[in-house]
C-alpha cells in the first residue's frame with residue numbers, strides 16, 4: 001500500500017493529544033482531518049510533500065494576523081507524513097455551490113463572496129505572497145458565529161504559494177520550478193508560459209466567481225486546448241461579449257480584471273468597488289450568513 005493510501009485511513013488515530021474524528025477533504029497530495037481534544041476541534045492536514053507543507057506553514061504564519069486564512073496552530077510529523085494543525089473551517093465554496101439546487105449562488109450571495117475573495121487576495125498580495133492555486137474549493141467559510149450565524153470567506157491551501165518579491169521589491173524565483181502553464185485553470189498569460197503573479201491570482205479568482213455563479217467552468221476546462229485558450233483571451237479582451245448570460249451583470253468587475261497587468265500593482269479596493277457596482281441595490285460588504293434549510297447548508 002502506498003503512503004498516500006494510508007493517509008486516507010487515519011480516522012481514530014491519536015496525534016499530539018488530538019483524536020482524528022473524520023476526514024474533511026483531500027487533494028492531490030494532502031488529506032485533511034477534523035481533530036478533537038476535549039472541547040477543542042481543529043483541522044489537521046497530512047501530506048507526503050515536505051517542502052509544500054513547510055511553505056504552507058510559513059505562509060499561514062505570515063498571514064496569521066491578516067485573518068484571511070485558517071489560524072496556524074502547529075507543524076509536525078507523524079511517521080512519513082508532514083502535518084499542519086490549523087483552525088477548523090466549515091464548508092468550502094465548491095461544496096456550497098454543489099449543494100445549491102441550480103448549482104449556482106444567488107447574485108447577492110455571489111457578490112459578497114467575490115468581495116471577500118478580493119479581501120483575501122489583497123491581504124496576501126500585501127505580504128508579497130502569490131497563491132498560484134486559486135480555485136473555488138480553495139476558499140472556505142469560517143464556523144458560524146453566534147448569535148447571528150455570520151461567516152467569513154477564508155483562503156486555503158498555500159502549498160504552491162510563493163513569496164514573489166523581497167523587501168526592495170526585487171522579484172524572487174521559486175527553485176521548485178513548478179509547471180503552472182500545464183494547470184488547466186491557469187490564467188491566459190500563465191498558460192503562455194509567464195510566471196504567475198498577483199494579477200493571475202485575481203484572474204483565477206474571476207474563473208472561480210463565474211463557476212460559483214452557475215457557469216459550468218468544470219465543463220469548459222474539458223474543451224480542446226485552443227478553444228479554452230481563446231475563451232480565456234476573449235474573457236480578458238471583451239468581457240461584455242464573452243461572459244455567459246447569467247454573469248453579464250458582473251461586467252464592471254470583469255472589465256477591470258481584463259485591464260490588469262504585471263506592471264501596475266493590483267488595486268483590490270477598486271476591484272471590490274466594481275463588484276459593488278455590479279449589483280448596486282445590494283451591499284457587497286455586508287456579512288454572509290450560514291444557516292440550515294431541510295438539513296442542507298444555506299448561505300445568504
Ligand SMILES: Nc1ncnc2c1ncn2[C@@H]1O[C@H](COP(=O)(O)OP(=O)(O)OP(=O)(O)O)[C@@H](O)[C@H]1O
Pocket residue numbers: 024025026027028029030031032043045070086087088089090092133137138140156157158159
Ligand atoms: N482548515 C480547514 N478546515 C476545514 N476543511 C478544510 C481545511 N483545510 C482544508 N479543508 C478541506 O480539505 C480540502 C483539501 O484541502 P487542501 O486544498 O488544503 O488540500 P490539497 O491536498 O492541497 O488540495 P488540492 O490538491 O486540491 O489543491 C479542502 O477543499 C477543504 O474541503
